Amino acid sequence: MNKAPTVELKLPIIKDMELIATQTSEVVSKHMSLTDDQSGEISMALIEACINAFEHSETKNEVYIHFIISDNELTIKVIDKGKGFDASKIKIPEIENKINTNERKRGWGLMLIKELMDSVDFESDHTGTTLTMVKKKDSNE
Amino acid sequence: MSKVTNTKIVEDIVVIATEGYLNKDLGEEIQNIAQKYIDDGSSIFLINLKDSKIVNSIGASILIELIEQLQDIDGQLVFCDLAPIIEKTFKIMGLTKYCKVYPTEDEAVKELA
Numbered sequence: 001m002n003k004a005p006t007v008e009l010k011l012p013i014i015k016d017m018e019l020i021a022t023q024t025s026e027v028v029s030k031h032m033s034l035t036d037d038q039s040g041e042i043s044m045a046l047i048e049a050c051i052n053a054f055e056h057s058e059t060k061n062e063v064y065i066h067f068i069i070s071d072n073e074l075t076i077k078v079i080d081k082g083k084g085f086d087a088s089k090i091k092i093p094e095i096e097n098k099i100n101t102n103e104r105k106r107g108w109g110l111m112l113i114k115e116l117m118d119s120v121d122f123e124s125d126h127t128g129t130t131l132t133m134v135k136k137k138d139s140n141e
Numbered sequence: 142m143s144k145v146t147n148t149k150i151v152e153d154i155v156v157i158a159t160e161g162y163l164n165k166d167l168g169e170e171i172q173n174i175a176q177k178y179i180d181d182g183s184s185i186f187l188i189n190l191k192d193s194k195i196v197n198s199i200g201a202s203i204l205i206e207l208i209e210q211l212q213d214i215d216g217q218l219v220f221c222d223l224a225p226i227i228e229k230t231f232k233i234m235g236l237t238k239y240c241k242v243y244p245t246e247d248e249a250v251k252e253l254a
Binding site for chain 2: 016018019022036037040041043044047048051093094095096098099100105106108109111112115116
């Protein structure tokens, strides 16, 4: 069995480096003949995944991104070696709870990723987190 | 990389145009400019994102603070010329429940004036 073509990036924790990931995802999306809407959704999800890895993992090391290309879908893994997190403790944000309240305005990343991609999965422990997200080629987003 | 490119008042509407990535820095720049106009008595703000094709949730969250601030003075925040992914992101986050989105600056000004 042939190994799926994979593009790998290693991003240092530097401001706005997530844009390097989106530039790569645009090239990969074009290669896979994904629509402009799908490409935009992947870029947006990737930005949020990178920001989570940069900020919340508290890692001082690089963040790794793997784009795994297949005929029917694009799988993206965002890997950090940070402190990990408990997904069950993350509240689903609602704007009504954030306006005119003391609730912090941030905390949208995971929700956006889930809404924009076809599937999202995590493996996380104290040694790091791997977020795996998939965009199907035939998704009617 | 990203900045406010122009600010003007049209028919009592403060129009703020941006360029580049709507991240924390650009969100704060918009917020700071808006604050000066709020202090001078303005309450209707139109943000033209024609030349900003990408956003992150931190930049968008700063706009939630501006919505909140404008609600306190019976003001209004609206957007125009949104890239499809920015409009979708604002919709998922719920910003579009509080802010109208117009296709162009001219259409926004025409309706708000």
